[in-house]
Amino acid sequence: xxxxxxxxxxGLRMQTAKHWLMKTExxxxxxxxxxxxxxxxxxxxxxxxxxxxxFMRDDMRLGDKVLIYHSNAKPSCVxxxxxxxxxxxxxxxxxxxKSPYFDPKSSPENPRWQMVDVQLETVFNRPxxxxxxxxxxxxxxxxxxxxxxxxxxxxxxxxxxxxxVQMGKRG
DNA sequence: GCCAACGTTGGC
DNA sequence: GCCAACGTTGGC
Numbered sequence: 001x002x003x004x005x006x007x008x009x010x011g012l013r014m015q016t017a018k019h020w021l022m023k024t025e026x027x028x029x030x031x032x033x034x035x036x037x038x039x040x041x042x043x044x045x046x047x048x049x050x051x052x053x054x055f056m057r058d059d060m061r062l063g064d065k066v067l068i069y070h071s072n073a074k075p076s077c078v079x080x081x082x083x084x085x086x087x088x089x090x091x092x093x094x095x096x097x098k099s100p101y102f103d104p105k106s107s108p109e110n111p112r113w114q115m116v117d118v119q120l121e122t123v124f125n126r127p128x129x130x131x132x133x134x135x136x137x138x139x140x141x142x143x144x145x146x147x148x149x150x151x152x153x154x155x156x157x158x159x160x161x162x163x164x165v166q167m168g169k170r171g
Numbered sequence: 172g173c174c175a176a177c178g179t180t181g182g183c
Numbered sequence: 184g185c186c187a188a189c190g191t192t193g194g195c
Contacts, residue, residue, distance in 0.1 A: 025193090049178075072193055130194080148176045150192050 019161040020060065021067040021078070021144055022118070023152040031068050031079045031123055040120035041085055045093040046101040048113060052153035057088045057114045059155070066118055067156060067164060069144065070127070077127035078164055086117035124168030138163045 022044060024030065034042055047053055064084040070077055090111035093099040106112035133139050143154045156164075 023193090051178095076194070147194095150177065152192090 018059065018061065018064050019067075019156040019158055020055070020064060021069050021154050021156050022082075023069045023071045025072045026070040027072070030070065031120070034068070034082065034118075034120045035123065037120075041117055043086075043091075043117050044115045045091050045099075047091070047115065047152055048094075048101060048103065049152060052151055053114050055153045055155065056116050060084055060088060060116050062087055065121070065161060067161065071152075075127075075129040075131070077129045078124070078133070078168070079127045080123040080168070081121040081165060082118040083121050084116050085119045088114040088116050091115040122165075122168070125171050126168070128164060128167055132167075133164070136163060136167070 029042070034040060044056075047056065062084055066082045066084065067078050068080045068082055070079050090108070091101070091106075091113040092108075093101040094103045094106035094111060094113040095108055096102055101113075103112055130145065133142070134145055139145060139160055142156070142160050143149055143151070144156075
């Protein structure tokens with residue numbers, strides 16, 4: 001990631017938090033599960049895609065805002081927001097043989113996968129389905145809405161984030 | 172449950 | 184390093 005390399009070289013930090021979207025299957029872990037978690041916080045275990053991992057590892061910062069998205073749901077929808085409360089660290093589920101996310105190529109000595117911790121911020125007044133999001137001009141270029149997009153951690157523009165939060169606040 | 176669109180693996 | 188085969192994601 002060029003921007004991240006630039007930051008490493010210069011020692012500069014992004015002055016403003018960035019915005020993200022993270023997918024979860026509600027049958028596995030829903031926003032309600034997050035609300036019930038201690039301190040409304042969870043480690044985002046189970047990301048097993050290199051591009052998604054690299055976003056977490058190289059670009060996510062403490063305080064970054066995250067849209068929580070329910071995939072494989074009826075309907076699939078954005079359901080709320082969270083905030084990054086711990087930067088990327090090794091995903092211990094990757095070397096746990098009992099975990100569904102076990103990867104034999106990962107170990108505590110040489111972890112292959114990373115995770116961040118996120119804390120629930122807001123649960124929207126109502127879920128925002130994909131068809132509803134597609135109606136918004138501001139969101140017409142949103143990655144989530146692109147055909148074939150299956151990245152489980154993806155960047156969101158500030159404008160997209162603000163629009164969705166505003167929609168979620170409406171009754 | 173179907174299947175398009177991806178991502179990964181492994182033979183060569 | 185190519186690319187076919189396979190596995191996965193995720194909307195519908």
